[in-house]
Amino acid sequence: MHSTLPVIVGISGASGSVMARATVERLLALDVPVIVTASAAARLVWRDEMDESFGAALERWTDSGPFTYHPVGELNAPIASGTFGVRGMAVTPCSMATAAAIAGGMADNLLRRAADVCLKEKRPLIVVPRETPLNAVHLDNLAALARLGATVLPPHPPFYLKPATLEETVSFTVERTLVALGISDRMPDHMTYRGPYDAD
Numbered sequence: 509m510h511s512t513l514p515v516i517v518g519i520s521g522a523s524g525s526v527m528a529r530a531t532v533e534r535l536l537a538l539d540v541p542v543i544v545t546a547s548a549a550a551r552l553v554w555r556d557e558m559d560e561s562f563g564a565a566l567e568r569w570t571d572s573g574p575f576t577y578h579p580v581g582e583l584n585a586p587i588a589s590g591t592f593g594v595r596g597m598a599v600t601p602c603s604m605a606t607a608a609a610i611a612g613g614m615a616d617n618l619l620r621r622a623a624d625v626c627l628k629e630k631r632p633l634i635v636v637p638r639e640t641p642l643n644a645v646h647l648d649n650l651a652a653l654a655r656l657g658a659t660v661l662p663p664h665p666p667f668y669l670k671p672a673t674l675e676e677t678v679s680f681t682v683e684r685t686l687v688a689l690g691i692s693d694r695m696p697d698h699m700t701y702r703g704p705y706d707a708d
């Protein structure tokens with residue numbers, strides 16, 4: 509029943525644009541409809557961190573599957589309403605400003621409003637926070653999000669799997685996000701910890 513519903517990917521202005529790109533592309537590869545909105549700061553960070561413009565990425569995504577983009581000022585987009593069905597939302601990367609806004613119910617742009625809607629409709633909301641170190645305000649806001657039912661999913665490397673590249677860590681975070689959204693029922697085999705039992 510859920511299979512045709514879209515997933516929202518909200519891209520905010522924390523470091524880690526590559527996580528947004530990998531999340532969108534993995535969902536599209538699975539033929540899951542994706543709706544993207546991105547803050548102004550997200551586009552600034554993207555320019556710093558990526559070797560492809562955000563506009564070029566949007567064009568590529570539009571050509572590669574069921575994809576929709578809404579500017580963050582478009583507060584009358586369907587995802588601003590709880591009546592529009594979505595499977596859930598991932599905010600990746602999630603800045604501390606966006607975490608604070610969502611935790612405080614400040615739905616003053618489309619990304620924040622869509623996240624607020626997911627919380628009120630009890631739909632999966634996954635936030636992938638990126639900041640270090642974290643001060644007490646950051647921690648309080650993330651704790652508030654967790655209490656509201658969001659999944660707070662820091663993009664930490666799976667040290668126990670000995671990732672050799674940034675792509676492996678990003679891909680791990682993306683797969684964790686898909687499980688949290690209910691798109692996948694478990695992590696891929698090669699990303700599953702099995703203790704010492706498979707060792708030679």
Ligand SMILES: Cc1cc2nc3c(=O)[nH]c(=O)nc-3n(C[C@H](O)[C@H](O)[C@H](O)COP(=O)(O)O)c2cc1C
Nearest residue numbers: 520521522523547549550553603604605606638639
């Ligand atoms: C290159 C760059 C990297 C940034 N990295 C982070 C970060 O990792 N975490 C964070 O919370 N804010 C970071 N910021 C600051 C946010 O972009 C800023 O707080 C902005 O207001 C967030 O707005 P938004 O939440 O609407 O995207 C960064 C800014 C720039 C320009």
